[in-house]
Amino acid sequence: MGRLDGKVAIVTGSTSGMGRDTAYVFAEEGAKVVVVGRRENRAKEVVETIKENGGEAIYVVADMSKPEDIQNVVDKTMEAFGTIDILFNNAGVVSFKNILDLDYDEYQNVMKINVDAYFLMTKAVAPIMKEKGSGAIINTGSVAGTAAKWGPCVYATSKHAVNGLTKAMARELGPEIRVNGILPGAIQTEMLDSAGGADAMEPMKQMSPLKKLGVGREIGTVALFFASDDSSFITGQLLRVDGGVDC
Secondary structure, eight states: OOTTTTOEEEEETOSSHHHHHHHHHHHHTTOEEEEEESOHHHHHHHHHHHHHTTOEEEEEEOOTTOHHHHHHHHHHHHHHHSOOOEEEEOOOOOOOOOTTTOOHHHHHHHHIIIIIHHHHHHHHHHHHHHHHTOEEEEEEOOGGGTOGGGSOHHHHHHHHHHHHHHHHHHHHHTTTEEEEEEEEOSBOSHHHHHTTHHHHTHHHHHHSTTOSOBOHHHHHHHHHHHHSGGGTTOOSOEEEESTTTTO
16 A cells, blocks of 8 residues: 555656656555646656556646646646645756846746745645645755755755745645655756766765765655655654755
8 A cells, every 4th residue: 555545746847857756756655646847758758657657647738937837737637636635846947157147037037936836836736735624745945945055046045935935834834734845955867967967066975974966766755755644743844855964
């Protein structure tokens, strides 16, 4: 018996990296998964993999900077499954520019996807969860949300905002809905590749007592914990999954 049997889970940013691996973990544990991303071919591949392994899933193509696309994700989920039990707000983008080189349009785009989309997705699913009397929301933050040394200007700003949003959501959406955040460190994903890959992360790797980079599934299993009844008395928490770089 899976820990998410009969549950419906939306995972944004689930066509690659941490989101994709989390979608696989959720499906393995019995959830009906809604795969969300911008690239239809990748979304199809994730859904096909889930189905080939005996799971159930659909995909919705969405640009998380667009409120109408966000609402469509929720509408399509309700049409397919009739309810929503779990939301993993995971879609994100990064800008490597410092404040003097960063223009306002790029700043706004990062904030729209990394912060505003989490607010809008939560606002859309929370009434459904409230009405049924239960729900779990997980937000992807970052170690960049704990100190500016871990990320450039707008990325660090957005992830600090996610931390505050997570705590505010937990306080305002209880008792029916639990809200927690995962703060990844250096995880082997396409986003990490865009930052220079494993070589660029070598200093962070050496700062970790574990002397390694994380992988997407190591985020997925933490998300599973927060999504399941195993964490039934936990809300408003921010869990660093970073190999202990600041311990």
